[in-house]
Ligand SMILES: [Zn+2]
Ligand SMILES: [Zn+2]
Ligand SMILES: [Zn+2]
């Protein structure tokens with residue numbers, strides 16, 4: 335598509351000017367030594383008084399091969415990607431439709447989990463967020479339209495997030511921290527899982543061996559075709575010991591299992607010009623007034639390109655990052671694309687307590703590379719998945735509380751010249 339460069343450049347200049355003036359204001363504040371002192375203190379203890387423009391420290395997540403075969407067991411409270419989830423509450427798993435892609439109605443696939451306890455309350459001594467997605471790209475494309483729906487509770491989603499939390503004293507784990515020497519054990523075995531996906535509760539039992547368990551007819555059929563047909567007859571009179579000990583899911587289509595390790599973004603040698611950050615702020619600001627909003631809209635091509643440039647530049651500090659974590663009422667995702675960002679009203683309030691949700695972490699497309707997902711037209715692909723969770727981390731009624739994910743799928747190749 336030919337671009338009308340002259341026109342657009344003018345408007346970009348306008349945006350820049352608007353921007354620079356607000357940036358200068360900030361710089362005046364920052365230059366005040368007392369203010370700087372305050373900010374530093376804030377970082378150390380209390381974040382409540384920070385305003386929107388302060389850069390929150392971001393924790394980056396990287397994937398690695400698990401150090402030991404027990405490293406990712408649920409009693410070690412792991413952050414992990416791929417494989418099957420390590421359910422914090424092993425009994426009261428998400429059930430019914432919440433474990434299905436609402437679009438194709440197939441069971442969702444586990445993407446990753448982030449162990450993110452908070453000290454705000456006793457019930458979040460342990461706290462893990464779980465992210466699932468349908469592996470179908472066509473579902474994700476439809477999901478992207480659905481996420482704009484209001485009220486979002488009725489939207490059909492192919493990406494789902496669950497939050498689970500437990501107090502220190504709970505029926506599933508010792509209150510002492512794990513020793514990380516391979517000897518840690520959970521207090522019970524938890525609900526039996528699907529033999530195929532190892533992800534969801536296996537509430538259906540194979541009618542012939544009465545041993546194999548499945549979350550869905552689809553997974554039963556897949557297991558049958560891939561070998562259970564033979565195993566079933568042979569193992570029907572075997573003791574249950576082998577299947578009880580073998581927790582490995584039979585499916586080969588799970589994403590490869592990785593441990594997620596953390597690093598502070600600040601550890602990476604940084605020379606981020608404040609200017610760049612600020613530009614990014616402008617295009618991601620939720621409460622832009624209408625005139626600026628329409629200005630940005632009419633020059634989407636340029637702002638997308640700039641947004642992508644900023645995104646790339648920031649991510650280039652640690653190019654292998656797969657996750658950016660920053661839970662704070664005023665933190666925002668680093669949007670790859672300026673168009674298609676949610677406004678505050680697009681993020682539904684917590685469906686359990688009604689309080690607003692805040693941004694907690696985002697997943698980057700690099701994860702797909704580590705998962706070995708092919709780069710075909712139909713392959714799963716996203717620019718980012720931003721996860722929003724109840725700002726109160728409320729206890730709600732369910733053990734796994736559904737939170738909200740915002741997906742940007744636009745391919746970077748469409749916005750980068
Ligand atoms: Zn689907
Ligand atoms: Zn299953
Ligand atoms: Zn069977």
Ligand SMILES: [Zn+2]
Pocket residue numbers: 684685686687688689724725726727728729
């Ligand atoms: Zn809530």
